[in-house]
Amino acid sequence: MLKGSGDIVCTILEYLPVGICIIDSDYVVQIWNSCMEQWTGVGRDTLIGTDLREHFPQVKKETFQNRIEGVFTGGTPVVFSSKIHTCIFDAPLPGGRVRRQQTTVLPVEYPTGWYAMVVCEDVTSLTDEIQAYRRMKDTALQELERRERAEYNLRVANEDMLAYISEATVRLKTPMSLVEENLQEILHEIEEGTSTPEELTTALKMQIQMAATIALNLQELNHAIIAGKKEIPAAYRNMIQQ
Amino acid sequence: MADIPESSMDTLRELINIGIGRAAGTLNELTRARVILEVPVVELISMEDLRNHAASFNGRDTSAVKIDFNGYIAGSTAMVFNTPGAAALVYAITGEEFEKPELDVMMAETLKEVGNICINGVMGSIGNILHERITYTPPRYEESTVEHLFKTNTIDSQMLIVLVNTRFLVSEIDVDGYIMMLFEFASLKNVFTKIAQLGEDEPC
Numbered sequence: 001m002l003k004g005s006g007d008i009v010c011t012i013l014e015y016l017p018v019g020i021c022i023i024d025s026d027y028v029v030q031i032w033n034s035c036m037e038q039w040t041g042v043g044r045d046t047l048i049g050t051d052l053r054e055h056f057p058q059v060k061k062e063t064f065q066n067r068i069e070g071v072f073t074g075g076t077p078v079v080f081s082s083k084i085h086t087c088i089f090d091a092p093l094p095g096g097r098v099r100r101q102q103t104t105v106l107p108v109e110y111p112t113g114w115y116a117m118v119v120c121e122d123v124t125s126l127t128d129e130i131q132a133y134r135r136m137k138d139t140a141l142q143e144l145e146r147r148e149r150a151e152y153n154l155r156v157a158n159e160d161m162l163a164y165i166s167e168a169t170v171r172l173k174t175p176m177s178l179v180e181e182n183l184q185e186i187l188h189e190i191e192e193g194t195s196t197p198e199e200l201t202t203a204l205k206m207q208i209q210m211a212a213t214i215a216l217n218l219q220e221l222n223h224a225i226i227a228g229k230k231e232i233p234a235a236y237r238n239m240i241q242q
Numbered sequence: 243m244a245d246i247p248e249s250s251m252d253t254l255r256e257l258i259n260i261g262i263g264r265a266a267g268t269l270n271e272l273t274r275a276r277v278i279l280e281v282p283v284v285e286l287i288s289m290e291d292l293r294n295h296a297a298s299f300n301g302r303d304t305s306a307v308k309i310d311f312n313g314y315i316a317g318s319t320a321m322v323f324n325t326p327g328a329a330a331l332v333y334a335i336t337g338e339e340f341e342k343p344e345l346d347v348m349m350a351e352t353l354k355e356v357g358n359i360c361i362n363g364v365m366g367s368i369g370n371i372l373h374e375r376i377t378y379t380p381p382r383y384e385e386s387t388v389e390h391l392f393k394t395n396t397i398d399s400q401m402l403i404v405l406v407n408t409r410f411l412v413s414e415i416d417v418d419g420y421i422m423m424l425f426e427f428a429s430l431k432n433v434f435t436k437i438a439q440l441g442e443d444e445p446c
Contacts (some may be wrong), residue, residue, distance in 0.1 A: 030325040038381050063271050067359075075369060076309060076362045077380040083336050083348055084272055102351055104380055123351075 019089065019101075019120030022108065025072040027052045027059070030115060038123070039091035039099060046203045058088045071107045071116045078105045082123050089120060110227050172214060179210050246286065246398040246434055253437045255284045257367040258406055258421075265363030266310060269356065271405050273335045275412045279360075282408040282421075292388065292422070299324055299388050306391055307357025311365070315429035316350045318395040320422050321357035322388065324366060327417040348402055350383045357381060364406065364421055372401030372436050392424045400427045 013020045014033050019040075022031040029052050032044040042055060053060040067078050079089055080103040087101040102121045107114055186203050189195040193204070259281060266279040284324070287295065305328035308320040323331065329345045332352045345353065358381040369376060384391065392403075406421035 037266060063268075067268065070362065070366055070369075074375065074377070076358075076365050076378045078362065079351075079358045079381055080354050081348075081352045083332075083352040106380060107378075123348075127348060130346050134346075 019118075019122075021052065021089075021118040021120070022115050023052050023118065024113070024115050036089070036120070039120075040089055041091075056089055058085070058090075064088070068105045068116055071105050072114050074107045074109065074114050077107065079103070080105075082127065086170075088118070095123070099241055100127050165221075172217055173223075179207050179214070181233050182207050182210075185241065247438075249412050250434045250437045251284075251286065253440065254368075254433070255282075257371065257437075258282060258284050258404075261364035261367035262360070262406070262408055263363075264366070265360040268359045268363070269335070270360075273337075275335050275337060277335065278411040279415055280409040280411065282406045285405045285407075287403050287405050288391075288403055289403070290387070292392075292405075295388065300427050301387060301389075303385045304388055304391070305320060305329075305350070305353060306359065306385055306386070307354050307381050308391070309358075309361050309365070309381050310379045311376050313376040314372060315376060315425065315432055317425040317429055318392060319361050319399070319422065319424070320384075320391055321360050322391065322420040322422055323353075323417060327384065328346075331410055331412060331417045331419075332356065334415045348441050354383045357383075360419070360421060364423070368433065371440055372433070374432075388422075390438070391422070400429050401425065402427060404430075 010031060013022075013031060016033065017035060019036040020031060020033040021029060021036055023029055026081075029050060030048045032042075032047045037043055040125075047055060053065075058064060066078075067080075071075060071078060080101075082100040082102050085103070087098055088103045089101065091099045091101070093099050100123050102123045104119045104121075106117045106119065108117045182203065184202060186207070187194075189203075190200065245288070262282050263277050269277040269279075291439060303325060304322050305325045306320045312317045325345060329349060332349045335356060336352060361381065361442045363380070370378055392401075395401075403424055404423040404425065406423070408419055408421070410417045410419050
């Protein structure tokens, strides 16, 4: 067994925070580090010297074996992503969830020949974080889209409202100018003494009534804006109701 | 480059074709999607040509999976995609639905496996005829421009690149992928010497 060689590398592998397993070309386990023991719940006493395929069904699969075949002759390293394979070793988390693994198989040469070093990283937390980030991003994008739509509607409503107010202002300006003209006329008549007090009283009463009508119109416009009367442009009314 | 016999280039093309075919087989075994890798176009280009070729990526960052090698032959191999194409490819292979594909860490890790399979197919084919000791680094994912991709591996301007262009057809998507193999001049000479020997050994 490689462990028996007393190699310092074996001691280093033992304490790495990733799962390490070294097998020979017959899949006989040479090294099974403490991280692997902890994750899988299978001790090295049970595994070392036995065929890894007998303990883990994923390793037994032909697709796995075909991929790592070249490693035993010093070929290129092989990676198994968690997205495609989820996990190579059955190593459930304390709550029973699957431990997602990213696995790299590297060729290692010893005087006795080529071995495969299986390096297993736990990417469960990373996957969870990325999925949470994706959900957050999707929500943010949807919210942004909704806000952009609302802003557009608000712009349209404001433009409609401005048009409505302009029109209302024009409508109110005519009677206001009339009242102003009439009051100027009454003032002139008082200065000239051409009208009787009764005639002036009648003329002033008429102007007061007209001013009252204008004030009423202004109040109606105000109510229309606040309460969403039918005269208000539809876009603005929808905005008020929202 | 001119002194490389066309028959040797043909053999290299055939080896690469076999490697790509093997990679397609592996990808189909592994994934739910049916992956078709079209017959690749293989060219031998200089570093200068690579700079010109980089223009086809419009100077944008690419997504690449890279493996360096050393020993009887030395250099680096990269599987290169434009980044949106790489994202679309990975999503299609994993069967995940998307609106705007994005290459986050998990997707980059999956691309690393896809690139690893393709590179292993091609390098395995070449390694099989060499029968010499070559050591490889584990595959790594990189995002950079084509021009900068091999910057750390380039010793001199004499280095040559075997450019393999293939198309990945998965579901309804169609993504162009490049395998770029950067060799030291002496290494490429070694490869072609072995190829020539292979031709001599073959019975008529």
